[in-house]
Amino acid sequence: MARKDHYYNKAKQEGYRARSAYKLKQLDSETGLFGPGNTVVDLGAAPGGWLQVASEKVGDHGKVVGVDLQRIRDIDHHNVETVRGDMTEDDTKEKLKDIVGEQGADAVVSDMAPNMTGEYSLDHARSIYLARQAFEVAQELLATGGDFAVKVFDGQDLADFRADMEPEFQYVRSIRPDASRDSSSEQYLVGKHFLTAPVRKGDEVEVEIVDVGSEGDGIAKVEDFTVFVPGTETGETPLVRITDVKPRFAFAERVDD
Incomplete structure (x- = not known):
């Protein structure tokens, strides 16, 4: 058939x-x-x-x-x-x-x-x-x-x-x-x-670390969207590159070291 x-x-x-x-x-x-x-x-x-x-x-x-x-x-x-x-x-x-x-x-x-x-x-x-x-x-x-x-x-x-x-x-x-x-x-x-995030993978943005999460990553906000940045502390303002974007948060790495 x-x-x-x-x-x-x-x-x-x-x-x-x-x-x-x-x-x-x-x-x-x-x-x-x-x-x-x-x-x-x-x-x-x-x-x-x-x-x-x-x-x-x-x-x-x-x-x-x-x-x-x-x-x-x-x-x-x-x-x-x-x-x-x-x-x-x-x-x-x-x-x-x-x-x-x-x-x-x-x-x-x-x-x-x-x-x-x-x-x-x-x-x-x-x-x-x-x-x-x-x-x-x-x-x-x-x-x-x-x-x-x-x-x-x-x-x-x-x-x-x-x-x-x-x-x-x-x-x-x-x-x-x-x-x-x-x-x-x-x-x-x-x-x-x-993804409705204001950032995309590969973007470079300067952020302010406003808190540190339970896993030790710095937390930044881009238009109220959460970005996790390892190796940062509260109060820092690093330049970061977005490495991965999820629907409600993103990960980044600092590029100003």
Whole structure:
């Protein structure tokens, strides 16, 4: 039996609106996109297969919001809400922000693909364009530590897009789900643990050590963001280089010795 037949039939049997539901299931299984009580935004959500999966994963106390230019038939889950509109327009983004709330989204996902022309370089370029649009929206909606998953087609512009994603997350993975068709060049980039810190790895900044932590590292603040600097004492103002950034704190080394 052909792979596409297997997943198509499986979706029909299990009540999913699209075979792509199994792609999201694998992405979640491998990267832990969703947890109970999470808030999830699905960009380009029609016909709703990914909404169904996310709804199951976040449970009764979670929230799933889907947006698409096309109408999405109602989904029989009380934790799903849909918005019809262009995700890049201000009105639509404001609606999303209102629904998501001030705490932000725990995950933003996108399975959007361009209308295929059969000209590979053009289809690839359009897929990266859509992925970049989704990335921009995700940056506005994600909470600190949130995750982002987006479909892309392999090609010459993919490396640059991934390079733009990587500084904004703790790490980025590339996954090709089993449910992807053999003939497809699609893959998914998954950015884990969105960084909202005012510093990035490699930055050099002068800081003031305001305290010393229990492990003996100096503690500095950059716009209320904590930076740990080994080998420093309270009251020092060293020049430091950021060596690692986590969602809620960073590590640095002094460079003015």
